[in-house]
Amino acid sequence: MTRPHAVSLRRIPWTLVVFAVAFWVPWFGSRYDTFLASQIAIDALFAVSLNLLLGTTGLVSFGHVAYFAVGAYVCGILMKTYGMPFTVALPAAAFGAAGFALVFGFFCVRLTKIYFAMLTLAFSQIVWAVCFKWNDVTGGDQGLPDVPYPDFGWLAAIPGLDGLRVSDQFYLCCLAVVALSLAALNRINGSPFGRMLTTIRENPERAAFIGVNVRAYNLAAFVVAGGFAGIAGALFGIFNRGVYADYAYWPKSAEVMIMTILGGIQYFWGPVVGAATLVLLNQEITSYTEYWSLVLGTILLVLLFAFPGGIVGGLAAGLGRLKARRARLRQTEPRRA
Amino acid sequence: MLEVRGIGKSFGGFVAVDDVSFEVAERQIAAVIGPNGAGKSTLFNLLTGHLRPTAGQVLLAGRDITGTPPYAICRLGIGRSFQRTNIFPRLTVFENLQAALLSHHGRGRDFWSRSETLYRDETDALLGSIGLAQHEDAVAGTLSYGNQKQLELGLALASDPKILLLDEPTAGMSASETHDTIRLLERIAEARSLTLLFTEHDMEVVFSIAQKIAVLHQGRLIADGSPESVRANPEVRRIYLGERT
Numbered sequence: 001m002t003r004p005h006a007v008s009l010r011r012i013p014w015t016l017v018v019f020a021v022a023f024w025v026p027w028f029g030s031r032y033d034t035f036l037a038s039q040i041a042i043d044a045l046f047a048v049s050l051n052l053l054l055g056t057t058g059l060v061s062f063g064h065v066a067y068f069a070v071g072a073y074v075c076g077i078l079m080k081t082y083g084m085p086f087t088v089a090l091p092a093a094a095f096g097a098a099g100f101a102l103v104f105g106f107f108c109v110r111l112t113k114i115y116f117a118m119l120t121l122a123f124s125q126i127v128w129a130v131c132f133k134w135n136d137v138t139g140g141d142q143g144l145p146d147v148p149y150p151d152f153g154w155l156a157a158i159p160g161l162d163g164l165r166v167s168d169q170f171y172l173c174c175l176a177v178v179a180l181s182l183a184a185l186n187r188i189n190g191s192p193f194g195r196m197l198t199t200i201r202e203n204p205e206r207a208a209f210i211g212v213n214v215r216a217y218n219l220a221a222f223v224v225a226g227g228f229a230g231i232a233g234a235l236f237g238i239f240n241r242g243v244y245a246d247y248a249y250w251p252k253s254a255e256v257m258i259m260t261i262l263g264g265i266q267y268f269w270g271p272v273v274g275a276a277t278l279v280l281l282n283q284e285i286t287s288y289t290e291y292w293s294l295v296l297g298t299i300l301l302v303l304l305f306a307f308p309g310g311i312v313g314g315l316a317a318g319l320g321r322l323k324a325r326r327a328r329l330r331q332t333e334p335r336r337a
Numbered sequence: 338m339l340e341v342r343g344i345g346k347s348f349g350g351f352v353a354v355d356d357v358s359f360e361v362a363e364r365q366i367a368a369v370i371g372p373n374g375a376g377k378s379t380l381f382n383l384l385t386g387h388l389r390p391t392a393g394q395v396l397l398a399g400r401d402i403t404g405t406p407p408y409a410i411c412r413l414g415i416g417r418s419f420q421r422t423n424i425f426p427r428l429t430v431f432e433n434l435q436a437a438l439l440s441h442h443g444r445g446r447d448f449w450s451r452s453e454t455l456y457r458d459e460t461d462a463l464l465g466s467i468g469l470a471q472h473e474d475a476v477a478g479t480l481s482y483g484n485q486k487q488l489e490l491g492l493a494l495a496s497d498p499k500i501l502l503l504d505e506p507t508a509g510m511s512a513s514e515t516h517d518t519i520r521l522l523e524r525i526a527e528a529r530s531l532t533l534l535f536t537e538h539d540m541e542v543v544f545s546i547a548q549k550i551a552v553l554h555q556g557r558l559i560a561d562g563s564p565e566s567v568r569a570n571p572e573v574r575r576i577y578l579g580e581r582t
Binding site: 187188190191192193194195196198199202203205206207208209210211212213214217 | 385387406407408409411412416417419423424425426427428432435436437439440441444445446447448449450451452453455492493495496
């Protein structure tokens with residue numbers, strides 16, 4: 001007996017469906033929906049970049065926010081202070097963040113486990129302190145308000161897109177950048193380089209003895225993750241209409257780590273689910289109660305206890321059990337000729 | 338092939354390995370034996386770069402490799418298995434070996450190919466030669482202990498080593514598993530023209546395959562030679578073999 005239902009469920013290209021749905025948000029959703037969708041897209045990229053370290057390589061970075069902030073500042077300063085176009089500022093943000101990750105990571109990968117985590121946190125706090133005090137460049141505690149939107153004049157020439165608000169146009173731009181970045185990260189995850197990173201996660205001692213230079217690979221992963229965090233930061237600065245020192249403050253590192261773990265670190269798309277869940281929960285709860293952090297904390301606690309492998313891990317386990325039960329049923333079913 | 342010259346290692350005041358020198362010739366099967374705490378594992382860690390010696394040198398085919406980090410030593414042609422089984426537990430058996438082959442062929446810097454499509458035939462061949470072909474899709478951590486040891490041997494072989502260092506290859510195995518493992522080792526050493534250096538507790542295993550035996554006691558080398566000469570050595574009989582009779 002065939003089960004067309006189960007088979008077709010697998011055949012659906014879920015990622016394409018999600019991106020296609022996300023693409024139509026400006027037309028079918030409210031202005032607020034576009035706002036939420038932008039935030040989810042940006043946070044999703046940020047969380048997936050962290051997961052290259054956390055889930056793939058097994059490195060716990062408490063300071064991932066530093067590279068997000070560097071990206072945001074580089075893009076913000078270039079666009080606002082120097083009037084450069086977005087097409088220059090975005091790659092500059094990625095390379096700037098990757099550069100910082102290279103310098104900081106050089107020291108961090110010399111340590112392991114909790115010492116590594118603490119050093120990443122220390123570096124991120126240095127970035128925060130510099131952003132907070134360096135008035136001439138970063139605007140200090142005032143930040144950099146009014147980062148301009150990219151010039152989307154050319155978009156108006158495309159029929160169907162001319163009627164959109166600039167925030168909607170920027171959302172579509174975000175979605176494209178995030179989609180391309182996620183595709184690249186996915187490719188990197190499945191590449192031989194990615195496989196070497198998983199061997200480090202599984203067993204660094206053995207990894208060294210299949211010829212993997214563990215430190216060098218850890219550093220490479222740190223730089224790649226930092227670069228993509230920088231892209232997320234650059235998008236966020238424009239989306240938020242300004243870049244502020246808070247971006248580099250440690251609670252944001254904790255937030256992205258919660259998103260990643262909540263979604264499931266063993267799955268590439270886990271952090272995306274985690275980001276969407278946390279952003280939506282946050283919005284829902286803050287609109288109901290002023291004790292939102294208490295409620296949110298409780299919900300997260302329950303979710304993490306119920307799904308130790310994250311939401312995606314929980315769903316996968318559930319599907320697995322369902323499949324096993326069907327298989328058992330099929331075995332006991334009498335065969336019909 | 339492998340030469341150790343006056344190597345020593347002390348941890349603080351404790352001397353774990355003291356002025357040990359020996360040689361392993363090409364295609365020789367050599368064993369290092371000694372009671373618990375004699376310094377066998379420390380010696381291995383000195384040879385493979387996990388520990389930096391406080392004295393002496395290690396030479397591989399005449400080249401000084403003292404203090405070279407493990408990943409570089411692996412690339413120079415020393416394969417190793419560990420006393421406590423060391424595999425990638427949450428990857429499948431196939432992925433374990435494929436990863437080792439990717440690394441050996443220098444593909445680790447490739448950010449863009451699809452790794453699952455690479456070196457499939459080589460991985461299958463390696464799976465066959467270590468006798469794990471029927472387990473290729475199993476998650477490595479779920480294998481039986483003996484199979485995990487076999488897999489670890491496969492990981493060591495993937496880097497196409499000239500010399501294989503095995504730290505207690507049959508530790509914790511049943512008599513029949515031990516027998517199979519020894520046969521497998523002999524066959525592979527023969528087929529690949531390997532030099533073998535191993536530590537072992539089981540004297541029957543040692544005397545059945547080793548062509549040369551080095552005996553460590555309290556960090557010092559007390560005998561080094563053919564199995565017959567080691568068996569006849571009075572000091573060895575007194576402090577080591579003597580304990581068993």
